[in-house]
Amino acid sequence: MGQVTVIRVGVLGAKGKVGRAICEAVEAAPDLELVAQVDAGDPIETFVDTRTQVVVDFTNPDVVMGNLEFLVANRIHAVVGTTGFDDTRLAQVQRWVTEQPGVGVLIAPNFAIGAVLSMRFAEQAARFFDSVEVIELHHPNKLDAPSGTAYRTAALIAAARAKAGRGPSPDATATELDGARGADVDGVRVHSVRLAGLVAHQEVLLGTQGETLTIRHDSIDRNSFAPGVLLGVREIGTRPGLTVGIDPLLDL
Amino acid sequence: MGQVTVIRVGVLGAKGKVGRAICEAVEAAPDLELVAQVDAGDPIETFVDTRTQVVVDFTNPDVVMGNLEFLVANRIHAVVGTTGFDDTRLAQVQRWVTEQPGVGVLIAPNFAIGAVLSMRFAEQAARFFDSVEVIELHHPNKLDAPSGTAYRTAALIAAARAKAGRGPSPDATATELDGARGADVDGVRVHSVRLAGLVAHQEVLLGTQGETLTIRHDSIDRNSFAPGVLLGVREIGTRPGLTVGIDPLLDL
Amino acid sequence: MGQVTVIRVGVLGAKGKVGRAICEAVEAAPDLELVAQVDAGDPIETFVDTRTQVVVDFTNPDVVMGNLEFLVANRIHAVVGTTGFDDTRLAQVQRWVTEQPGVGVLIAPNFAIGAVLSMRFAEQAARFFDSVEVIELHHPNKLDAPSGTAYRTAALIAAARAKAGRGPSPDATATELDGARGADVDGVRVHSVRLAGLVAHQEVLLGTQGETLTIRHDSIDRNSFAPGVLLGVREIGTRPGLTVGIDPLLDL
């Protein structure tokens, strides 16, 4: 594959649970080098001193804006999993990157590639099938039903079908024991299973005459964000400006 | 395997849709011989003339009792899929077979071996897991939700758990979109999916710490009764008296 | 939805098994009108007389080229499932449509939308996961293993991974019972299950740290081509020129 240029990576929030997992993932990747780990109390200038090219930020809403202002000003790319970005914050980050052409910032609420892909595939496929339903399955300690992901998936499916002029899924049910047919999210039925021994799983079922297509995502580990973060680290250098969500990196 | 004794089989209701399928299945089985086909208007004495050993009856509630009275009196075993057997009718058949020791009659509402096995396995496993839920999936023309089979499966599971002193499946749901958590059948959650491209499917999910067990039954053909009927034909000669349901034949 | 323009549809090979299924599907669709059915011996000019807008051709390699020459010359769009199109034939059809701007011809080897989508999704997702394997499951009368579809799916996956610089899926197997790890198609493992009670099914499993994505396609009916044919009928009027495969119609 010829000579590989190694990317110099730094981590902000390096001592947190997520930060440590990212440090490990970076160190395990042959094309990445972990050159700086910064946590609360450490000087952020370390990233400049170590000529860091991309910083991963999993910190908290209180400090993330200050971090980003510094990183962009110093022409360091950023991959951000910290939460709390509303429109005002996104607009501010947009102004900063506009002033520093060539610098890229990726802000994503969900780095699980499988989850993002399965939502996108469900959305793409939705208009070609007569019927679509969603089953999400989680551990029994989950507080909400359906899950946020299932809610969003169903809404995307419903919007795609509406746009294509697709009517509702056929359903001849005349006698229903209350709740059997699941919840109704914009006309898409969503079923929530809660079971000991599960973590986080989702299945989108699409059906038409004689055939069905099932898109299933299983997540059994809170580290399932790592591959998505590394994808961001590898790609952000070639995507100047602000990118929201990892979808654009997936070239779908 | 040495010499195989071929069983001489007759079919009542031989020109009906189900009857024709059974005739085909009997003819395809090397250990069975189709010696008589009788339909409305044909003389039932044919079975005696052809020395039929076992008759399969898929006729209708109006004629089945007369058929059985004749068959038992003539010491011919019977495998019956005809519906409409209430306690009174079963008691009558019981009296007939008691008067003819050695003659066996099998009356079963469901000959799908996979369905019967999966119900039985679910019942056996139910008390060893913290959580149990049922998902049934059918074509969108089905009128009732949940399906009768899912209803019965959930009731069997609930009874097995109650008997073992098992409490309800854990569930921390605090916020629920109406219907998301399915229907409640004796404390067991049941979810009904209706999807074009499906026929009749059921999944029982059982979970405990770190592991899950899933028992899934898929039926894609109305002929799925045939293997169960043949099993009955082969076994009924060694099971004198009245047998209800194919469960006892499965030696579970 | 405002006023819907109904498309006038004709069928060539209308008395064949597939042709009859397509006639039924067209008649059942509110936005399509079946205006002409032509089979061997019937005059093809019927399509002109009936002002047919789109003709579906499921005939045979001997007559399909003559059919297409006539249809394109008469500015009738065509949706073709007939087999036997090699490069020479495709080039000939291309010349015909070039001479009749605005006329569209769709030639597709596979109209099962679910199969085409699942192959495409597998190809798109392949480069984002450490591991990919394919399981295909068919009825036990199938002669070849793996199936042609599984072969093609694995080859597409392998090509997508090679293009992205992805290495082989990790595999520490040191002791293998011959065949356990499946067949090797361009470095992608493919497993073929043959089971009574199945029809045609395929599962692509993709995995990375802590998460997996599964894309499953189930086909239980030979009529699963109908929705894809209707999609072609609806779309070909707006896609002048030659289109090969239904993929372009899916806008992926």
Place this chain on the structure above:
Amino acid sequence: MGQVTVIRVGVLGAKGKVGRAICEAVEAAPDLELVAQVDAGDPIETFVDTRTQVVVDFTNPDVVMGNLEFLVANRIHAVVGTTGFDDTRLAQVQRWVTEQPGVGVLIAPNFAIGAVLSMRFAEQAARFFDSVEVIELHHPNKLDAPSGTAYRTAALIAAARAKAGRGPSPDATATELDGARGADVDGVRVHSVRLAGLVAHQEVLLGTQGETLTIRHDSIDRNSFAPGVLLGVREIGTRPGLTVGIDPLLDL
């Protein structure tokens, strides 16, 4: 449920990884009380002093026999997950328990209830279906293919079919890419998938005309032994003598 008698439980090897998990599980169970934790160097007499009723032993082959001799002599029941029990050792334990009527010892190589149940169900169902195949799916660091469990499952299935006079699963494969049809274990096809993101999973597929039955076991956590150990703790007091494997406790 009336008054519940709490069982007084001790753990041997309490500081090991497995031992700690068992201590936690015992403490979390309302009907069990953790009264003694013993590790290397601690006096085993502690169990007598604390009036322990059942001891769980996950230690090592070097010390387990001494432990058992002491426990049985002191009329304390034992649940043992330590490995290395050959026929000689089992015979010795048998002699000890024979001398102490009423004392129960359970020695099991596998405490995962789901795994044991799925093997047993597969064995029971095997003779009723034309076809059976096994798919096992594991993380990519596994050294052997197929897994030991899949090997054992296939052998049990093959034996059950042979006993019932069932021939081999039908298979018309004429052209096979090497390995596609999996490994052959006593005539049962076994397929081994190795995929990042998986832990330990197994699927037994059984099929006959028009229907299939699938028994799937998923294990995503090394703690999946805990529920089986607790089952043993609760049951062993009522099962005097030596019990090998948890199967007898499942009353199948």
